[in-house]
Amino acid sequence: MVPRKKANEDEEKITVADAVRIAVTNRASYLECLRDGIVNYTWLAEKIMSDVERITKKKKVNIDAVKAALIRFQQDLQQEELEQKKTVGFVISKSTTELQNDISVITMKKEVVERKFDQLFKLASEARFFNLNQGKKVYTIVISSEDVPELLRIFDDKEVLDKLDDQSAIIIISPYEIVNTPGVVSFITRLLYVNGINLTQLNSSYTDTILILPKDQAIKAYDILRETIEDFRRIMKT
Numbered sequence: 001m002v003p004r005k006k007a008n009e010d011e012e013k014i015t016v017a018d019a020v021r022i023a024v025t026n027r028a029s030y031l032e033c034l035r036d037g038i039v040n041y042t043w044l045a046e047k048i049m050s051d052v053e054r055i056t057k058k059k060k061v062n063i064d065a066v067k068a069a070l071i072r073f074q075q076d077l078q079q080e081e082l083e084q085k086k087t088v089g090f091v092i093s094k095s096t097t098e099l100q101n102d103i104s105v106i107t108m109k110k111e112v113v114e115r116k117f118d119q120l121f122k123l124a125s126e127a128r129f130f131n132l133n134q135g136k137k138v139y140t141i142v143i144s145s146e147d148v149p150e151l152l153r154i155f156d157d158k159e160v161l162d163k164l165d166d167q168s169a170i171i172i173i174s175p176y177e178i179v180n181t182p183g184v185v186s187f188i189t190r191l192l193y194v195n196g197i198n199l200t201q202l203n204s205s206y207t208d209t210i211l212i213l214p215k216d217q218a219i220k221a222y223d224i225l226r227e228t229i230e231d232f233r234r235i236m237k238t
Contacts, residue, residue, distance in 0.1 A: 014056050020069035023051035032194070034070065035077040041067045088187045093232035095174040099222045100129050101215060102145040105164040105200060112159045113139040119154045123147065129169060131210060133203055142169065142201060142212055167200055168218035170225065172209040185209060191228060197221045 014022075024030045030048070033039040045066040053061050113120065120141075124130040128144035138161065143151060145165060152160075178184050185204060192199065192211075197220065201212035213221055 016052060016056060016061055016065045017069040017072065019052040019055035020048065020066055021073055022055055023048040024070070024073065026051075031077075034074050035081060037074065037078070041070050044070060084183050084187070087181050088183050089232040089235060091174050091178045091181050091184050092187070092229055093236045094177070095172050095229055097222060097225050097229065098171040098173070099218060100144070100169040100171070101218065103129060103167040103169050103212065103215075104143055104145045104148050105162075105167055105212060106141045106143065106148070106151065106160055107138050107162040108141070108155060108159050109138055109161065110134070112155065113141075116154055120151075123150055123154065131169075131201075131203060131205075131212075133201065140201065142167075142203075142210075164200060166215045167212055168215045170211040170213070170218065170222055172211070172225065174207045174209065176207060178207055178209075188225070191224065192221055195220070195224055197224070 024034055024044075027048075030039070030044060034044070042063070045063050049061065049063065049066060052066055053059065120132075123143075124132070127147040129142070130144070130147075131142040133140040133142070141151065172188065174184070185202075188209065188211075189199065189202065192213075197213060197217050199211055199213050201210075203210040203212075211221070
């Protein structure tokens with residue numbers, strides 16, 4: 001007679017190594033420190049121990065096993081970043097940037113906007129800057145501030161759900177390779193995040209990446225992006 005297997009033996013077991021990767025990935029600060037090699041393995045192992053035990057469903061996990069998994073994960077992260085920098089770096093090195101100030105962000109319900117598409121698109125063709133993002137229930141219109149009065153002649157003030165002024169737009173124009181290169185937008189947003197830059201809106205249109213952010217942070221963000229592009233251009237030449 002063949003013995004019956006316990007139910008949990010049929011389930012796929014999660015290894016300590018897999019659990020460590022899950023636990024670290026769920027904490028952005030831990031992931032950044034591990035990738036950059038600025039973390040004490042014992043300290044981090046102790047910090048994530050309860051998560052690892054919960055994920056593996058083990059009452060007790062050996063701390064040395066967790067430390068070893070952290071070291072291997074760090075090596076994989078650094079190798080992944082090195083490879084990513086080659087492909088992402090190529091795209092960024094071939095990119096250019098434009099800065100547009102005095103931008104407003106206006107959000108309205110979908111049915112409100114869709115009733116007046118013809119008038120809206122006529123304004124879009126004449127505005128200095130215009131971008132339209134569709135959500136599930138709303139449209140967000142990003143438009144040059146001097147064109148807002150004309151927009152509000154098309155729509156009633158009461159139809160506006162939200163309005164942000166004093167914004168800027170940074171347009172990153174990249175080569176066609178961005179379409180098939182994973183990680184470019186992630187690299188850009190991470191770069192701005194670690195430098196304390198807050199993005200109000202993010203939109204990608206073919207080879208253009210459009211960043212909307214508060215006007216008082218625009219120059220700092222623009223300089224960071226410009227310097228990064230120049231750095232990658234120097235690297236690509238070597």
